Structure formats: C-alpha cells, structure tokens
Amino acid sequence: MKPAALPRPDPFPASALPFLTLVLLVLVSLMPLRIPGYAAVTPQFALMGIFHWTVYRPALLPPILLFAVGSAFDLVTGAPLGLSALVFLLAKAAVLRQRQFFVRRQFAFVWFGFTLTAAGAIALVWVIGSLFNGVLLDPRPVLLQWVLTVAFYPAVSWCLQRAQRLFLP
Amino acid sequence: MRVAAPLKAIGSRFALPLLIIASAVLIVLNKADSGLFERIRTPFVDAVEPVLAFFARPAATLDAVTERVESAVALYAENQRLKEENQRLLHWQHAARTLLAENQRLKALLNFAPDPPASFVSARVIAHSGGSFVRSVLINAGRVDGIARGQAALAGEGLAGRIAEVGERTARVLLLTDLNSRVPVLLDTSRERAVLAGDNSERPRLLYLPARAEVKIGERVVSSGHGGVFPPNLPVGVVAAIEDGIVRVEPYVELSRLDYLRIVDYGLSGVLPQPVPPKTRERRSKSAEPEPPVEEMP
Structure with a gap:
C-alpha cells in the first residue's frame, strides 16, 4: 500500500480558521504576562480578529460563534456574562455596515477603520463598567488599552493574512 | 429541505440583532443575580483549566528568561x-x-489562647482578567486542594487578595485593587483602623479613616482582623500618597507580576455572609467612623 496515493486528510476544515484564530487571540489576552501594569491595559486581541475576519471573510465568523466566544471569555475573566459578546457583536455589526469602504483598500485605511472600531468597543466596555459598578472608572488605563490595541493590530492582521493565504481558498 | 432554506435565511438575517439583545439582557441579569452565573462560571473555568494552564506556561517561561537576564546584569x-x-x-x-x-x-x-495553626496551598496563576472591569486572577487549585471562599492569598511579602470563587480545580482570587475588594486594615504606627478599598487603580484607597487620624506617607498598613476573614497583622502595603484627603496605599505585592500565590487557611473562613448584602456606599464626608464594616462579598 502506498500512503502517498491516499488523499491527504484535512486536519480541520479551512472555514474554521477564523474561529480557531479568534480562540487563539482570546487565549493570548488571558496569558498572565508579568509585565508591570499590563493586566489593566491588555490589548483587545479578540477585537482585532473580529475586525479582520469581518472585513475579509464575514461569512466565516457568524454571530453565534462571536456570542459563544465572547461568553466564554467573560466566564474566564469574571466580567459580567454578556459583556464581551455584546462588544464583539456590535463591533461586527458596525464593521459590516462599513465593509465596502475597507475591502480592496490600502492597509492604512483599514487600520484607521480599526482605530475607530476599537475606540467604540473599548469606550463601550468602560461605559458599561462604570454603569455596572455605579462609579466612574479611571479612563486613563482605558485610553492606554486603546492605544496598545491599535498598535498591535498591524502585526496581528499580518499573521491572520498569512494564515488566510495559506489555508483559505 | 425546502422549508429549511428560507428559515435558515431568516435565522442568519436576524441572528445578529437578536444575539445583541440577548447579550444586553444577560448583562442586566448579571446585575440582578450574580449567584446564578457563578454556578455556570466555576464549572466552565474548571473545564478549560488545562488549556489556560498550557497557555500560561510560555508566559512563565518568558518571565523566567527575562528575570535571569536581569539578574545576570x-x-x-x-x-x-x-x-x-x-x-x-x-x-x-x-x-x-x-x-x-x-x-x-x-x-x-x-494563659493566652493561641491562634489556630494555619495551613497553606501554593498555586500557579493561570489567567488574568484584563481590561477596565475586574482585577482578578485564576489559580490552578480548587476545592479538591482545600481552597475555600474567603481564604487569604499571599505572595511573598504580603497580602494579594482573597478567594472569591471556588471550582473543583480552579479558584478566582479577587485582588486588593479590584473595585469590590474591601479589607479591614490597621495603620501600624498610629493604630488607626480603616477599610482598604480597591477602585481598579493600582493603588487602593483607605475608607472610613477617622477625621482626626494623622496618617504619614510610608506608614505600614496591615490587616486588622476585623470581620473575621483575615487574621490580624498580615502585611498589606504602605501609605503611598495623600491627595485631597484620599489616602492611597501601595500594596507590598506587585499585583501585576503574580506567578505563584500561597492560599492560606487560617481556619477563619466561612464568616463571609452568603446572601449578598446591599452594597455599602462610600461616604463622601470624612466623618469619624468608629466601626469598620464587616467585609462583604461583591
């Protein structure tokens, strides 16, 4: 028997790539890196994945998956259940509406779009957090988190782009 | 099959708005009853513990490498x-x-009655919660290791927080800096009592400090043992800043660099009230507050 003659089994269906990368990004943001002050300003890695895939392959990241991943994220971080799901879904909804402006545009333009999306998402977390606890949370770490999230986007987007070219038709 | 296709189309069309509404409703439900969600949360965290522990390992390795380089220099x-x-x-x-x-x-x-002997469990931090919401970490020890709600989490030089949720193999430690953390403390030299309250910033603040209290920067803050959750005299931090009557305390433990935590059972836990009491509001005036309130769960 010649193994080479057999069809190569797929390790996973290629269409699961966005979901798998999203889970990976969530796990990255949960990593307890021992950098002073890091916890409060951990970039919103998951948001980068959601933005990227909603712009380039919107059908592969259906709302129900975002809801599931967001809920799982909240369960682990201890944030109120539903918070991340809400932020992820609203981000998707916002990006879907503006999608035609982003596809086939220069990266700088897409990055600018992400800057606005991240601002909205992070501000939303801050507003809900303040309302939920009945106190105004310190906005400074939130601002820094936004800056870091925007700064990390090109690297993450590049990796996702590579994966996309490698696995997706 | 023919019926399924349009149904599927309707489903995919309304999935997004429906799920957005569902998430919003979930958040409101959280506010109403966090106990229900805790029952979902702990088994879920237990289930994903191996994955979290696996992903925490490279972080620990990276940390060890940088530490080695730093120390060599x-x-x-x-x-x-x-x-x-x-x-x-x-x-x-x-x-x-x-x-x-x-x-x-x-x-x-x-004929002094001695304190009960303390036992402890060491556990590794496997995940942190980032963002503006919570200041907590997950550790890879739980009920099976004898962890219980209210136990003190120490790291090296002092108190880091307390156990807020316990699963079978994992537990959540609410750090001193969390918005919901309240620890009855004592100022070491002036012997003034106060409550150390987190506000999600790096330095928690002292509440209910008597108006006449003379607090000095650099004064040691230790747990007072009131409320029966922590034993007295656990090192907590030092007074770091006094601005506009707000006294801020720098914890001894570097809370953003936690790797291992010592969860200590002083035989005092179980005093925390199980039914969640209404949240005590911060008092704006610096009124003399002779009795620090009993520590409460969020």
Missing part, C-alpha cells in the same frame, strides 16, 4: 545589596529570637 550590585541585607537580617533574627522567647513566656503567664 545586576549580579554584582545585587550581591552587595544582599550582603548588606543579610547583615541587617541577622541582627533582626537575633532580636526576633529574644522577642519570641519573651513573648512565649508572657503568653504562658497570661
């Missing part, structure tokens, strides 16, 4: 510092031995 200075510190500590060891002997003699004279 500063080897000589570090050695000098340690020699000096050793001299000082030897002196303190002598003092401590003398005091210990004296203390035991005096306690024997007074």
Whole structure:
C-alpha cells in the first residue's frame, strides 16, 4: 500500500480558521504576562480578529460563534456574562455596515477603520463598567488599552493574512 | 429541505440583532443575580483549566528568561545589596529570637489562647482578567486542594487578595485593587483602623479613616482582623500618597507580576455572609467612623 496515493486528510476544515484564530487571540489576552501594569491595559486581541475576519471573510465568523466566544471569555475573566459578546457583536455589526469602504483598500485605511472600531468597543466596555459598578472608572488605563490595541493590530492582521493565504481558498 | 432554506435565511438575517439583545439582557441579569452565573462560571473555568494552564506556561517561561537576564546584569550590585541585607537580617533574627522567647513566656503567664495553626496551598496563576472591569486572577487549585471562599492569598511579602470563587480545580482570587475588594486594615504606627478599598487603580484607597487620624506617607498598613476573614497583622502595603484627603496605599505585592500565590487557611473562613448584602456606599464626608464594616462579598 502506498500512503502517498491516499488523499491527504484535512486536519480541520479551512472555514474554521477564523474561529480557531479568534480562540487563539482570546487565549493570548488571558496569558498572565508579568509585565508591570499590563493586566489593566491588555490589548483587545479578540477585537482585532473580529475586525479582520469581518472585513475579509464575514461569512466565516457568524454571530453565534462571536456570542459563544465572547461568553466564554467573560466566564474566564469574571466580567459580567454578556459583556464581551455584546462588544464583539456590535463591533461586527458596525464593521459590516462599513465593509465596502475597507475591502480592496490600502492597509492604512483599514487600520484607521480599526482605530475607530476599537475606540467604540473599548469606550463601550468602560461605559458599561462604570454603569455596572455605579462609579466612574479611571479612563486613563482605558485610553492606554486603546492605544496598545491599535498598535498591535498591524502585526496581528499580518499573521491572520498569512494564515488566510495559506489555508483559505 | 425546502422549508429549511428560507428559515435558515431568516435565522442568519436576524441572528445578529437578536444575539445583541440577548447579550444586553444577560448583562442586566448579571446585575440582578450574580449567584446564578457563578454556578455556570466555576464549572466552565474548571473545564478549560488545562488549556489556560498550557497557555500560561510560555508566559512563565518568558518571565523566567527575562528575570535571569536581569539578574545576570545586576549580579554584582545585587550581591552587595544582599550582603548588606543579610547583615541587617541577622541582627533582626537575633532580636526576633529574644522577642519570641519573651513573648512565649508572657503568653504562658497570661494563659493566652493561641491562634489556630494555619495551613497553606501554593498555586500557579493561570489567567488574568484584563481590561477596565475586574482585577482578578485564576489559580490552578480548587476545592479538591482545600481552597475555600474567603481564604487569604499571599505572595511573598504580603497580602494579594482573597478567594472569591471556588471550582473543583480552579479558584478566582479577587485582588486588593479590584473595585469590590474591601479589607479591614490597621495603620501600624498610629493604630488607626480603616477599610482598604480597591477602585481598579493600582493603588487602593483607605475608607472610613477617622477625621482626626494623622496618617504619614510610608506608614505600614496591615490587616486588622476585623470581620473575621483575615487574621490580624498580615502585611498589606504602605501609605503611598495623600491627595485631597484620599489616602492611597501601595500594596507590598506587585499585583501585576503574580506567578505563584500561597492560599492560606487560617481556619477563619466561612464568616463571609452568603446572601449578598446591599452594597455599602462610600461616604463622601470624612466623618469619624468608629466601626469598620464587616467585609462583604461583591
């Protein structure tokens, strides 16, 4: 028997790539890196994945998956259940509406779009957090988190782009 | 099959708005009853513990490498510092031995009831919660290891937080800096009582400090033992800043660099009220508050 003659089994269906990368990004943001002050300003890695895939392959990241991943994220971080799901879904909804402006545009333009999306998402977390606890949370770490999230986007987007070219038709 | 296709189309069309509404409703439900969600949360965290632990490992390795490089660079200075510190500590060891002997003699004279012996479990931090919401970490020890709600989490030099949720193999430690953390404390030299309250910033603040209290920067803050959750005299931090009547405390433990935590059972847990009491509101006026309130769960 010649193994080479057999069809190569797929390790996973290629269409699961966005979901798998999203889970990976969530796990990255949960990593307890021992950098002073890091916890409060951990970039919103998951948001980068959601933005990227909603712009380039919107059908592969259906709302129900975002809801599931967001809920799982909240369960682990201890944030109120539903918070991340809400932020992820609203981000998707916002990006879907503006999608035609982003596809086939220069990266700088897409990055600018992400800057606005991240601002909205992070501000939303801050507003809900303040309302939920009945106190105004310190906005400074939130601002820094936004800056870091925007700064990390090109690297993450590049990796996702590579994966996309490698696995997706 | 023919019916399924349009149904599917409708489903995919309305999935997004429906799920957005569902998430919003979930958040509101959280506010109403966090106990229900805790019952979902702990088994879920238990289930994903192996994955979290796996992903925490590279972080720990990275940390070990940077630490090694840092220490190699500063080897000589570090050695000098340690020699000096050793001299000082030897002196303190002598003092401590003398005091210990004296203390035991005096306690024997007074028929003093000794504190119950404490037992502890060491656990690794496997995940942190980032963002503006919570200041907590997950550890890889739970009910099976004897962890229970309310136990103190120590790291090296002092108190880091307390156990807020317990699963079978995992537990959540609410850090001192979390918005919901309240620890009854005592200022070491002035003997003033207060409550150390987190506000999600790096330095928690002191509440219910008597108006006449004279607090100095650099004063040691220790747990007071009131409320029966923590034993007295656990090192907590030092007074770091006094601005506009707000006293801020720098915790001894570097809360953003936690790797291992010691979860200590002083036999005091179980005093935390199970039904969640209404949240005590911060009082704006610096009124004298003779009794710090009993520590409460969020």
